[in-house]
Amino acid sequence: MTTFRDIADKVHAGERLSEADALLLMHHRDLPAIGQLADLVRQRRHPEGAVTYIVDRNINYTNVCVTLCKFCAFYRRPGDPEGYDHPLEVIYDKIRETRELGGVQILLQGGHHPDYGIERYEALFRGIKANAPIHIHGLSSSEILHCCHVSKLPLPEVLRRMRAAGLDSIPGGGGEILVDRVRKVISPLKTMSEPWLEVMREAHKQGLRTTATMMFGHVETFEERVEHMRAIRSLQDETAGFTAFISWTFQAPHTEMQDTPMTGGFDYLRTAAVSRLFIDNIDNFQASFVTQGLDMAGLSLQYGMNDLGSVMIEENVVSAANCECLAEITEMEKQIRAAGFEPARRNMFYDRVDEQGGLLERRLDANWDAKNPEGDDRPWDSEVSGSCSAARSDAAPQESPR
Numbered sequence: 001m002t003t004f005r006d007i008a009d010k011v012h013a014g015e016r017l018s019e020a021d022a023l024l025l026m027h028h029r030d031l032p033a034i035g036q037l038a039d040l041v042r043q044r045r046h047p048e049g050a051v052t053y054i055v056d057r058n059i060n061y062t063n064v065c066v067t068l069c070k071f072c073a074f075y076r077r078p079g080d081p082e083g084y085d086h087p088l089e090v091i092y093d094k095i096r097e098t099r100e101l102g103g104v105q106i107l108l109q110g111g112h113h114p115d116y117g118i119e120r121y122e123a124l125f126r127g128i129k130a131n132a133p134i135h136i137h138g139l140s141s142s143e144i145l146h147c148c149h150v151s152k153l154p155l156p157e158v159l160r161r162m163r164a165a166g167l168d169s170i171p172g173g174g175g176e177i178l179v180d181r182v183r184k185v186i187s188p189l190k191t192m193s194e195p196w197l198e199v200m201r202e203a204h205k206q207g208l209r210t211t212a213t214m215m216f217g218h219v220e221t222f223e224e225r226v227e228h229m230r231a232i233r234s235l236q237d238e239t240a241g242f243t244a245f246i247s248w249t250f251q252a253p254h255t256e257m258q259d260t261p262m263t264g265g266f267d268y269l270r271t272a273a274v275s276r277l278f279i280d281n282i283d284n285f286q287a288s289f290v291t292q293g294l295d296m297a298g299l300s301l302q303y304g305m306n307d308l309g310s311v312m313i314e315e316n317v318v319s320a321a322n323c324e325c326l327a328e329i330t331e332m333e334k335q336i337r338a339a340g341f342e343p344a345r346r347n348m349f350y351d352r353v354d355e356q357g358g359l360l361e362r363r364l365d366a367n368w369d370a371k372n373p374e375g376d377d378r379p380w381d382s383e384v385s386g387s388c389s390a391a392r393s394d395a396a397p398q399e400s401p402r
């Protein structure tokens, strides 16, 4: 029978963990011991001792949604007086403010609005790019599939047109738990697991990088958390397109599932550490200070995390669930230093940037580059950073190719 010691030996030897190993860890109660293993893997991947964060803005362009997820406190049905759909000028103003604050990216997400087809998104992306140099990290897999449905167009065409209009990368939102039993309970009208993965697969195929997420602590079992991690790891083996894995805990207040007990710090840290140990082909693991608070996020840096995510100028979805843990840059850097690391600002590719968003150091990704022989020229870099092309030639190699 496999023991914790066997798994520790595998980690020390750099061997891949099985699903049974991950499940054993999910039940293991020696949290510091799991944390030490996850920290070892983090050190191998990021020996420079830096912890990164990004300055960006979450723009929820509309809260009107027809998908009615039971875990969501953000959406309003069509016709609800509290529903909104931001005019383009409002979005442009938010982006201008973001650039003035040194922000390099917008996280653009919204509800499944019945009027949002491809032309609407093309106009949105083109308008944004014409107004300001900013990286658009936008639309979850389920929003993209909703757009396919509204426009009656196949996924490859929708993604091609979105990319041509200015979409730069795709967030992992809507992943929740990639097990259909769970999805049928918490979001029966939303895309199921395989279509979610297919959006990511097609995006990677077309050259778009994405992140992967996991929302846990609701109706799922430990086995289902591990199955979610396995699905992400398998797709990453295939495409190498994920830049980061981000897990957070379900926030119950004001949702249809508000009686669900909140997940505590022990479960959060253990799950975060197991994800770092099991998903051995993604470089970056992000702590969720929005749901856990900055102190717990700081602690998670000893449990395999190497990124504190976004200094968000606006976050509506989680704050609607009474979770208003927004931090200033100085507080975040203080937390990183207190945990024994050096803070570093980044963009979506984990390139290092300065306070104005200018590129300081390119981070290479050998596995992604190997699967994309035509290159990943990131044309948006030169828009966000005037010094990009000079900095590009001085780029340091990534310390731990996937």
Ligand code: SF4
Pocket (backbone or CB within 6 Å): 065, 066, 067, 068, 069, 072, 073, 074, 075, 110, 111, 112, 142, 187, 190
């Ligand atoms: S999570 Fe997204 S898709 Fe689900 S109800 Fe909320 S806004 Fe709509």
